[in-house]
Amino acid sequence: MILIINTSGKDLEFVLDDKYKSVAVEKQSVALPTECERFITECGASWRDISAIGIVVGPGSFTGIRLGIAYAKGIAMGLNIPVVGISAFDLYLAATPDAFVAIDSGRGDFFVAANGLEPQTMQIEEIETKQMEWPRTVGHKPFDLKLGVKVVAEKIANGDNEPAVPMYLRPSYAEENKK
Numbered sequence: 001m002i003l004i005i006n007t008s009g010k011d012l013e014f015v016l017d018d019k020y021k022s023v024a025v026e027k028q029s030v031a032l033p034t035e036c037e038r039f040i041t042e043c044g045a046s047w048r049d050i051s052a053i054g055i056v057v058g059p060g061s062f063t064g065i066r067l068g069i070a071y072a073k074g075i076a077m078g079l080n081i082p083v084v085g086i087s088a089f090d091l092y093l094a095a096t097p098d099a100f101v102a103i104d105s106g107r108g109d110f111f112v113a114a115n116g117l118e119p120q121t122m123q124i125e126e127i128e129t130k131q132m133e134w135p136r137t138v139g140h141k142p143f144d145l146k147l148g149v150k151v152v153a154e155k156i157a158n159g160d161n162e163p164a165v166p167m168y169l170r171p172s173y174a175e176e177n178k179k
Helices: 028-042 062-079 088-095 124-133 147-157 173-177
Strands: 002-006 012-016 019-023 052-056 083-086 099-104 110-114 117-122 136-138
Touching (some): 012 028, 052 147, 088 099
Antiparallel strands (some): 002 012
16 A cells, blocks of 8 residues: 655645545644554554655645655655655646646745656746746646655656655755754
């Protein structure tokens, strides 16, 4: 079984096989271990049933992403199973491979990617013309986290064993404000 964890937004999200759960929490760092364990138990599984962990590496909450990766790596190390980083772009493109993905960053620009276009930030003016190179644009609705199981399985089958690291498409607030 492949466990998918998403801490890139304000809520915690989990997938195990075809089961999905979203949990609204105040502090991800406090709730993540308990809620993950609860989800696995609710699915009728145990940690020994998990063969790999997929973790959303971004784009999204700077702190949430680092928290999720650290948690996934710790659990994976203890279970001696792989942890695989997946991006929001991987999930959107798994559903719509020929799409241009544009995700509002909340800071006046967009995180974008597509097949043939590396993840980056763009201003709306550039997006208006660049997106025309693909038949459709996605990113305005949430991605389907259940597709993470397929994405992780494909990455493992293809020998993609790159370490799960945060996807940073811009400097952090601290880096931007450094004097």
